[in-house]
Amino acid sequence: MNSFSSPMLDQSIFDNANESLVLGDFEQAKHILSPYRHLRQNYQIMILLGIAMAGCHTPKEAAKYLCQAQQLIEKPSTHCCCELEPYLGRHYLHHLIFPVVDEAITLTPNDILLHVAKINILKHSGQFSLAVAHLKKTICAFPQHTNSLLNNLATLLYETGKYRSAYTLYKTLEDRNPNSFAVIANLAAYYNAINDVEQAFLYYRKAIFINPTLPALRLNYSLCLLKAQQYHQGWIEHEWRLKTPNHSSLPEATLMPSLTHDLDIKGKRILITQEEGLGDTLMYLRFVPELIKRGATVELWVSAVMEGLCRRLEGNPNVKVGGTTPPPFDWHCPFISLPRVLGAVPGKDGAAIPYLRAEPRKIAEWKDKLPKTNCLKIGIAWGGDPHPEDIAANSTDRKRSIPLYKLVPLLQSIKNAQFISLQMGAYAPQIHDLPASIHLFNPMDTVHDMDDTAGIIMNLDVILTVDTSVVHLAGALGKPVILMDRYDNCWRWISGQEYSPWYPNVRIIRQTRPKIWGDVIEKATSILQEMATKHQHKN
Structure with a gap:
């Protein structure tokens, strides 16, 4: 087929493909x-x-x-x-x-970028030993590289x-070239991971x-500021996320400005849009009532699983579920921009805990469905969302999630407790x-949305979870939570602290060594056994 007889090439071809x-x-x-x-x-x-x-x-x-594309x-x-x-x-x-x-390597064996691509793809898929082996061959x-x-x-x-090995190598590279941007940026990430924010x-x-x-x-820098609780500057810097690819299709010109004492928003239509994970949405919902108190007409554009909450x-904000066309608005505001918007006015910290409420009917329904017991009822979640399409999120998920088999000693050893999967x-x-001797009640096959999960949580005594949406939902509902947290913690779980100002009802048990969960699980077992014993004596 020659170019004169080829079909017209327009944007719809790219979009459909x-x-x-x-x-x-x-x-x-x-x-x-x-x-x-x-x-x-x-x-x-x-x-x-090529992808097809x-x-x-x-x-x-x-x-x-x-x-061919590369050339x-x-x-x-x-x-x-x-x-x-x-x-x-x-x-x-x-x-x-x-x-x-x-x-591709057979076709273009001298393309260094191709070899680096293979190394990175091996790394992203968790094949670290193969990645190291190919990297050494590439060196x-x-x-010259x-x-x-x-x-x-x-x-x-x-x-x-x-x-430590990574740090030693980064410092060697810094000594060789003190102005290497890649090395400097990686050292910044390293120090942030070990919580040396200065x-x-x-x-x-x-x-x-x-x-x-x-x-x-700039986004990574903002997370470092937030980890150091330098919130005002951190929220402003965090707006750089909106310049990352595919973050928002709504116009920058109508992004909601930061409020001042003399800016009247009464009657303004504000569209608040969901971004990133469900946990983030659950956390930032605390700021919505403040805008309504100031007279704004607020509409939340969220996924269906969030509608009831x-x-x-x-x-009582308006709620829009799904779709691609926004309702009319004067300003739009992604959820994570809300603390920046409120940063200079009263109410900047949002509503007090609990700021979310489970539906009474759901609470009653799940009370009837859950095991009838006088034991301590412990909800448990051990994994986040792998996000296989997002390299950075997938890497984080591998660090925050715990394979369930590692929790078997905890599940087996705690007496007078009923575990319920979340x-x-x-x-x-x-x-x-799981071994047949462990009974982990699983109601989640019949859960449809966050309203159902909230109804279950309100029937439990305590939640044991990793850093996923469950900790935000239970925290916002005011339930006691034990968070098993990774070594290089998210900024909101304050470094060196057992409690976070965002959820005072969440107790944090953090890894003392990267990727090692043993001491975290031991401590969680001890805390839960003490709670179970006290619960037994009360009943």
Whole structure:
């Protein structure tokens, strides 16, 4: 087919193909794109075709298109094979990525970016030993890139919890090139992870001096400020997240400004939009009643699972569920921008705990469905959302989640307790691998939304969970929570503290070593056994 007889190429072709790839319908994407495969000077078509071919189990074809696309990009910073991860990774198809990368290496063996792509994809899929092995081979093959590859090795060591080894290597690289932006930024992240915020600030500011407009860097700096409880500056800096790719389609011109004492919002229509995870939405709902008190007409645009909880917020905001078209508004405000908006006025800390309410009918329904017992009723959640399509979120999830088998000693040893699962999603099937002697009651197969989960939680005595939406829901409902937290904790779980100002009813047990859960589980067992014993004596 020549270019004169080819179908018209417009944005809808890209949109339709991209939608099919996101859904995992690789054959459909291939069907959409095949009429345009002769357009070898269009790198976007080449990339989408490469992804479709990879999903259709044709790695040689996929590699050919992706390498063709790579040659069309001026001064690339990554290889086009990296584009495979967001699409195939979301469907847990990493095993289809590596044959494509290996075929691409056969085609262009001297492309350093391709070898780095393979290292990173191995790392992101949790194959750390293979990543290190390929990295070492790459250093031998490309000695002129030794420093940048050693920086990758340090990051690998960091990801595997070998913090001291990573630090030693970062410092060696810094000594070789004190102005290396990549090394400085990585040292900032390292110091933030070990909760040395002063050193983290020092390195973040060095990095910002070198590259002041990089959104990802400024976002990470904001998280460091928030971890140090420098909230006013942190919230302002946190707005850099809105400049990251695919964050919001609503116009920046109508983003809600920060309130001042003389800014009257009475009668203003404010659309508050959900962003990032459910846990974030649950946390920032505390700020909504303050806008309603000031006379604003507030509409919350949320997912269906949040609808009931949102409708019962103080002030009874309007609630829009799903869809792609926003209702009319004067200003829009993502949930995570609310503390920035309120930062300079009374009410800046939001509503007091509890600020969410479970539906009384749901509480009663779940009381009848849960086991009848006088034992201490302990709700348990051990995993977050893996987000396989999001590399950074997936990495965090691997650190925060605990495989259920590691909690078997806790489940077996606590007397006078009834455990009730609150786990949804990818980690829930681990229940089936428990020893027969452990009875973990699982009501979650009949849970439809957060209203159901809230109804269950209100019938429990205490919640044991990792850092996922369950801790936010239980915390906002005012229930006692024990949080088993990772070493490099999220900013909201204050470093070096057992309690957070955001949820005073949450007790934090944090790893003392990266990726090691043993002492956390031991301490949680001791606390829960003491609670169970006291509960028994009360009854």
